[in-house]
Structure formats: structure tokens, C-alpha cells
Amino acid sequence: MNTLAERLIGRRNLMNLTQEGLAKKAGVTRVAISKAELGLTKNFNSNTLFKIAIALNCSPEWLQKGVGNPEIQPSLWDENVRETTQPTYRYTYPKLNWVQAGLFAQSGDNFDMYDIKNWHDSVKYAGERGFWLEVHGDSMTSQTGVTFPEGMSILIDPEKEPHPNCYVIAKQKNTDETTFKKYVTDMGRAFLKPLNPQYPMIEINDDCEIIGVIVDARWDIF
Structure with a gap:
């Protein structure tokens, strides 16, 4: 999976989610999902990336850049970690x-x-x-x-x-x-x-x- 589009589609299908279902779960627009899967969006801004990664239970770095392992321990997504991790992201x-x-x-x-x-x-x-x-x-x-x-x-x-x-x-x-x-x-x-x-x-x-x-x-x- 060499592109954001491929990683997003693959992960969404793995979790049996439609574009609309992922959008609702992540709290983003379906347009944002659709554009990324069509290859029109090369990078998510940090806030959108973090929301979609949480919804897909995968690493934000892997989703955006293809770096590392997509799988991430569920414990990493508890509220305490979200509060300390999110500020490290920059918005694009x-x-x-x-x-x-x-x-x-x-x-x-x-x-x-x-x-x-x-x-x-x-x-x-x-x-x-x-x-x-x-x-x-x-x-x-x-x-x-x-x-x-x-x-x-x-x-x-x-x-x-x-x-x-x-x-x-x-x-x-x-x-x-x-x-x-x-x-x-x-x-x-x-x-x-x-x-x-x-x-x-x-x-x-x-x-x-x-x-x-x-x-x-x-x-x-x-």
C-alpha cells in the first residue's frame, strides 16, 4: 500500500465500513473520505488524520505516510493518551x-x-x-x-x-x-x-x- 488512498481503502474495507460509516464514526465529512480515496487528497490535516486513525484503530503515521505497523494497541486510544498525543500533531x-x-x-x-x-x-x-x-x-x-x-x-x-x-x-x-x-x-x-x-x-x-x-x-x- 504505497498511497494514502490505498491504505485508507484497505483499512476501511478490513473494518467493514462504508465511506459514510467511517465519516460518521470519525466525525468528519464523507467528502473528506471520498477525496482521499480518489487520490485527490495527498495528506490529511492533523485533526482529520487523528480522528480517522482512531476510527480505523490504526497508527496515524502509518495512515498518512505508510511508516511502521498499522496495528496499534487499543489501550493507546484511551482518553488520557488522546489528550497527551494530539497536541504533538501540526495542522496542514x-x-x-x-x-x-x-x-x-x-x-x-x-x-x-x-x-x-x-x-x-x-x-x-x-x-x-x-x-x-x-x-x-x-x-x-x-x-x-x-x-x-x-x-x-x-x-x-x-x-x-x-x-x-x-x-x-x-x-x-x-x-x-x-x-x-x-x-x-x-x-x-x-x-x-x-x-x-x-x-x-x-x-x-x-x-x-x-x-x-x-x-x-x-x-x-x-
Whole structure:
């Protein structure tokens, strides 16, 4: 079994599970299982990997990389070990460009509509649909306090609900323009606020869709 797809199919069949059955047992989407078995997903992110490995009663390292023995002692899956083992895993997400990020809001978790070759780790969890972007322009560059200069990488969780003073990716529906701003509220109204005072605030209305919330930012990961 040389690929993730082969190992996943073989192990699932060994345990007499359908794709839907495995998805329910692992607490992941059937789409995630299907894509992996079709060879469209080369690596699970760490959270998904751990859930599926537990459901299949196999080693996460073997499932992901084919390393070692697939069998693992049931005692290793008790709650105490899960709590100490899970933090050792890192979460892996693809890097999209800004056009893809805008389309992603419409396509759900279908990463495979893109030719994505760059997947990168984070200790931050961004859900099963998280993705990286590279900051463009200087609208989020500030001379003081928090700043996101051009070229910095940001990790987006599309399923996280925005809250005042968080940082978000939003899309203007009438122009299909995707932007990165601070989410602020005032007197019951919501705005997208740039950190660079040379740019105007944008009021959020029916034409504006929040794509996701930034959960990590750093330099030089790609």
C-alpha cells in the first residue's frame, strides 16, 4: 500500500465500513473520505488524520505516510493518551491565491478545483476547510501596534464566526473583490477597518460576505 488512498481503502474495507460509516464514526465529512480515496487528497490535516486513525484503530503515521505497523494497541486510544498525543500533531493547510479564496466561498471544501501544490503546517487549528493566503498591498500595514505587511502569510478559518476586533477575509459580491481587514462594530453596524489610516473603512452590508477569520499569521513559511 504505497498511497494514502490505498491504505485508507484497505483499512476501511478490513473494518467493514462504508465511506459514510467511517465519516460518521470519525466525525468528519464523507467528502473528506471520498477525496482521499480518489487520490485527490495527498495528506490529511492533523485533526482529520487523528480522528480517522482512531476510527480505523490504526497508527496515524502509518495512515498518512505508510511508516511502521498499522496495528496499534487499543489501550493507546484511551482518553488520557488522546489528550497527551494530539497536541504533538501540526495542522496542514493549502496556500490559495486571492482569486481562489474568493471562489472558495462558493465552492465549499472543494480544494480540488485548484491545482494546489503548497500545503503548510500551523500549530493553530483552522478547521477542516482552512487555507493560507499571502498579504497583498499595504492597507493592513500599521506604524504602531498590530501590523500585517505585504508578503506576510495569514491562515484563515472559513467556519469561525467573526467577533469585534478580529481580522477577517471578506468578499464584495458585486465586484468579486476579496479583501483583508479588521472587523469592528459601532452602534449596531459592522465595518471592515484597514490598519493603514490612508484607506477608508467599508461598511458591511448585504453585498459583503465574510469568508473567514484569521487565526495565524507569520513570515517566511513558503
